[in-house]
Each structure stands twice: as C-alpha cells, then as structure tokens.
Amino acid sequence: MATRENVIEDFGHVSRTVGTVFRYLLLAATLFGIVALAVFFIYVANDAIQPLTAADVTEDARQFAATWPGYDLDFSP
Amino acid sequence: MSTDDLRRDLTRRTENAPQELLTRSFFFLCAVLSIVTTVSIILMLTTEAAKFFTITAPLMGIEGPTASVVDFLTGTEWIINNEQFGVLPLVSATLAITVGSAVVALPLGVATAIYLSEYASPRAQQVLKPALEVLAGVPTVVYGFFAVVYITPAFRTVVPGLGTFNMLSASIVVGIMIIPMVASISEDAMSAVPDSLRQAGYGMGATKFDVSVGIVVPASLSGIFSSFILALSRAIGETMAVTVAAGSQANLLNPLNPAAYLEGALPMTAAMVNLLTGDITGGGVAYRSLFAIGLTLFVITLVMNIVSDLVAQRYREEY
Numbered sequence: 001m002a003t004r005e006n007v008i009e010d011f012g013h014v015s016r017t018v019g020t021v022f023r024y025l026l027l028a029a030t031l032f033g034i035v036a037l038a039v040f041f042i043y044v045a046n047d048a049i050q051p052l053t054a055a056d057v058t059e060d061a062r063q064f065a066a067t068w069p070g071y072d073l074d075f076s077p
Numbered sequence: 078m079s080t081d082d083l084r085r086d087l088t089r090r091t092e093n094a095p096q097e098l099l100t101r102s103f104f105f106l107c108a109v110l111s112i113v114t115t116v117s118i119i120l121m122l123t124t125e126a127a128k129f130f131t132i133t134a135p136l137m138g139i140e141g142p143t144a145s146v147v148d149f150l151t152g153t154e155w156i157i158n159n160e161q162f163g164v165l166p167l168v169s170a171t172l173a174i175t176v177g178s179a180v181v182a183l184p185l186g187v188a189t190a191i192y193l194s195e196y197a198s199p200r201a202q203q204v205l206k207p208a209l210e211v212l213a214g215v216p217t218v219v220y221g222f223f224a225v226v227y228i229t230p231a232f233r234t235v236v237p238g239l240g241t242f243n244m245l246s247a248s249i250v251v252g253i254m255i256i257p258m259v260a261s262i263s264e265d266a267m268s269a270v271p272d273s274l275r276q277a278g279y280g281m282g283a284t285k286f287d288v289s290v291g292i293v294v295p296a297s298l299s300g301i302f303s304s305f306i307l308a309l310s311r312a313i314g315e316t317m318a319v320t321v322a323a324g325s326q327a328n329l330l331n332p333l334n335p336a337a338y339l340e341g342a343l344p345m346t347a348a349m350v351n352l353l354t355g356d357i358t359g360g361g362v363a364y365r366s367l368f369a370i371g372l373t374l375f376v377i378t379l380v381m382n383i384v385s386d387l388v389a390q391r392y393r394e395e396y
Contacts, residue, residue, distance in 0.1 A: 019286040023196055029188030030197075033256045034208045037215065040223045 122375060125368035129162075142362040149369060155327035155343065157352070157363045164373055166327040170244070170342035171374075173332040174319055177248020178255060178312040183305055185252075186259025187294075190301075193260065194267035195289045206261075213257040220250040221321025229322075242324030242341035250322060251315050255308040262307065266300020267293050271396050299392035306385030310378045316346040325351055345374050 091097055127133035131143040144162045152163015189209065193202055224246035232246065233239045270293050278288040294301070324341025327348065331337050343351070349370055357363040 014282075014284055016284075019284050022286050022289075023192075026188045026192035026196060029185045030192045030205060030209075030260075032185055033189075033212045033253050034205075036253055037212055040227055043227050 119375070122368055122372045125365060126372040129362065129365035129369045139365075144362065144366070144369075153329050155348065157355075157357070157366075160362060162362075162366050162369070164345075164370065166329040167343055167345040167348050167370065168373070168377075169330045169332060170323065170328070170344040171313055171346070171377075173244050173330050173337060173342065174248050174251055174315070174323065174344050175309050175312045176332045177244060177338060178252035179305075179309055181249055181252025182255045182259050182308055182312075186256050186304065186308065187263055187301060189256065189260035190263035190267055190304075191289050191294065193264045195285065195293060209257045209260055212253060215254075216317070217254065217315060218317040218321060220254055221247075221318040224250040224318065224322035236339060239339055240324070240341050242322060243339055244323055244330070244342055245338040247319050247322035248338060250318050251312050254315070254318065255311050258308040258311060259304045262304030263297070263301045266297035266304070269300070270296045296394055299389040299394065302388040302392060303385050306381050306388065310381045310385075313378055313381070314346065314374065316350060319344045320347040320350045323347055345370050 124137065128137045128139045129144055130146050130149065132146055134140075134143040142160060144160070149162050149164055151165065152161060153165050154161040154163045155166045193205060197205060225241065228246040228249060229239060229241060229243060232243075239245070274292050274296060275288050278292045283291065323344055325343055325347065326341055327343040328340055330340065330342050349367055352363060352367050352370075
C-alpha cells in the first residue's frame with residue numbers, strides 16, 4: 001500500500017494584516033458608543049450654553065451702531 | 078483556655094443557634110418577598126387583562142364593551158376611539174425596534190467584548206469598562222431626546238422625507254443603550270474561557286485573531302447568546318426612548334423591511350404610556366387594554382428568557 005508523504009519545507013508565512021485590521025475594527029467598535037454619546041453631549045452643551053452667541057451679539061450690535069453714524073451707540077461690554 | 082473548652086467551641090453545633098436562625102429567616106423572607114412580588118404582578122396583569130377580553134370579562138363581573146381575544150391578537154388596527162384593539166401594529170413596532178437595535182448592538186457589543194477580553198491592556202480595560210457603563214447609565218428619556226433632536230436631523234440630510242418621529246433613530250438609540258449589556262455579559266463569558274485553551278491554540282501556531290475568533294468565541298457561545306437575549310428583552314421593554322422618538326401613530330410594519338424604519342410607529346410600551354397619559358377613563362375598555370398589552374409584553378419577554386436559558390444550556394461548555 002502506497003503511502004502519501006507531505007513534506008513541509010518551511011514554516012510558511014502568516015500575514016499580520018488581518019489581525020491588525022481586526023484589532024482596530026474591534027477598537028473602533030468599542031469606541032463607537034462612547035464617542036457617539038460624547039458627541040451628543042457636546043451638541044447638548046453647545047445648545048444649552050451657546051458659548052459662541054455672545055460674540056455674535058457684539059458683532060450684531062456693532063453693525064447696528066454703524067447704521068446710526070450720528071448717534072453714540074456704544075454696545076461694548 | 079482548656080482543651081475541653083476548645084473542643085466544645087470547635088464541635089458546637091451552631092446551625093440552630095438563634096443568630097443563625099434569625100439570619101436564615103431574614104434571607105428566606107427576602108427570597109419569598111421577591112417571588113411574591115413577581116407572582117402578584119402576574120396575577121394582577123392576568124386578572125385585569127381578563128376583564129378586557131369578551132370570553133373572560135363576564136367571569137370577572139364586567140359588563141359593557143370588551144374585545145375578542147382573536148381580534149386582539151390578529152387585528153391590524155389600533156384605534157382607541159373606534160374601539161379597535163388589534164395588537165399586531167404595536168407588536169410589529171416593538172419587533173422593529175428590537176431588530177433595529179439588534180443590528181446596532183449585537184455586532185458592536187460582541188466586538189467590544191472580544192477587544193476587552195482579548196486585546197485591551199489592563200489599563201485600557203480600566204478606562205473603557207467604566208466608560209461603557211456610562212452608556213447604560215444615561216436616562217433613557219435623554220436617549221429619546223438625542224434621537225429626535227440630533228439623529229433624525231442628521232439622517233434627514235441623507236433621507237429628506239424622514240419624519241420627525243421614526244423607527245430608525247429610535248432603533249439606533251436603543252441599540253446604543255444596550256451595547257454595554259451585550260458587551261459586559263459576553264466579556265464575562267469570554268473571560269471565563271480557560272487560558273489553557275488559548276495556550277493550546279498559540280501552541281499550534283494560531284495568531285491572536287485565530288484564537289479570538291476560532292477558540293474564545295465558540296467556547297463562550299452560550300454566554301454570548303444569553304447576552305443577546307437579555308439585551309433584546311431590554312430593547313423590547315424599553316419605554317421612554319421609544320415613546321419620545323418612535324412616534325404615536327400605530328402602523329403595521331414589516332420589521333425586516335428597511336424602508337419601514339423611515340416611518341413612525343407605536344411600540345407596545347409607548348402605547349401603554351400614551352394610554353395612561355391620555356384622556357381615557359379609568360375602568361373603561363381602553364384602560365383595560367393597557368393590561369392586555371402588558372400581559373402580551375410580559376409573555377414575549379418571558380418566552381425570550383426561557384429561550385435564553387435553553388440556548389445557554391444547549392451551548393454551555395463545561396471546563
């Protein structure tokens with residue numbers, strides 16, 4: 001009875017790419033919920049506090065004052 | 078202390094001592110109390126629901142309008158004012174929420190569990206685990222608010238016709254909400270896999286990817302399935318997020334049709350909230366329908382929990 005022999009010449013090659021991609025996919029999945037929640041809270045904080053509106057008001061006041069050149073409309077804080 | 082005293086101390090039977098009896102009685106009462114509470118809830122739901130159905134209402138001494146069991150279970154219209162109490166639109170909306178949230182939470186939860194169990198350093202675990210728990214700690218009404226105020230407008234840039242209340246946003250927030258449940262239970266199951274199995278894999282030349290996907294996940298399958306069922310039970314029972322975000326119009330949906338998620342619908346829990354906060358009169362048929370919906374919800378979650386136990390037993394690995 002003939003026997004089959006598989007001779008392995010070397011250890012072969014194992015790609016690291018799949019493992020690396022998998023690792024970062026897992027990390028992204030882990031961070032998804034946390035980041036999503038953080039983004040929502042940033043939006044909420046922005047809508048609640050509106051930190052940029054003070055500058056807008058000052059700018060609007062300055063433009064308004066410019067339309068009345070003869071009057072002393074000083075809106076500076 | 079003499080030898081006799083020592084022997085007496087060591088051989089004294091303490092199981093019937095007053096302290097032991099008191100402690101045992103206290104814990105027994107706690108256990109009985111939880112069982113009595115559960116049984117009372119079931120009894121109350123059943124008796125009140127019995128007043129709603131035509132077949133059982135006379136036995137409960139109820140006269141006036143009632144609903145047929147068949148109409149309730151197979152009806153496709155839920156219109157309180159017309160006394161049409163078909164629960165299918167509510168069940169379909171609940172199932173749509175469950176399927177949608179499962180699409181979000183199950184892959185992300187399992188991926189998170191694999192990362193925390195196999196890849197994350199102890200320091201990363203210390204940061205990520207509490208951060209994930211925060212997701213479960215946010216009040217559900219806040220998630221509903223996020224869905225209506227931020228997620229729906231964001232989707233509307235892609236899908237212009239998207240309604241303010243829709244199943245897509247509601248499913249996504251419920252999915253985000255149940256990620257920690259899937260992740261933590263699955264991670265516990267993966268951490269319980271013996272290290273010897275991993276070492277055997279590495280010894281055979283497997284990479285970390287091979288060990289994670291080919292050894293750890295199959296070995297912890299019962300825990301992973303249990304986490305799925307428990308998380309989906311939570312999604313089914315979720316109330317405030319869907320009440321805020323899903324809408325209040327009872328539509329019969331196909332949960333497997335992606336286009337159905339662009340519409341609003343009325344899940345069972347939201348229907349109960351709407352009934353309670355609406356202007357229905359106590360004792361009427363609409364009021365009693367609350368308990369019929371509650372009983373349906375209870376049966377669905379009970380069946381899911383039983384299935385969870387069966388699946389866990391079927392795939393349990395003993396090490």
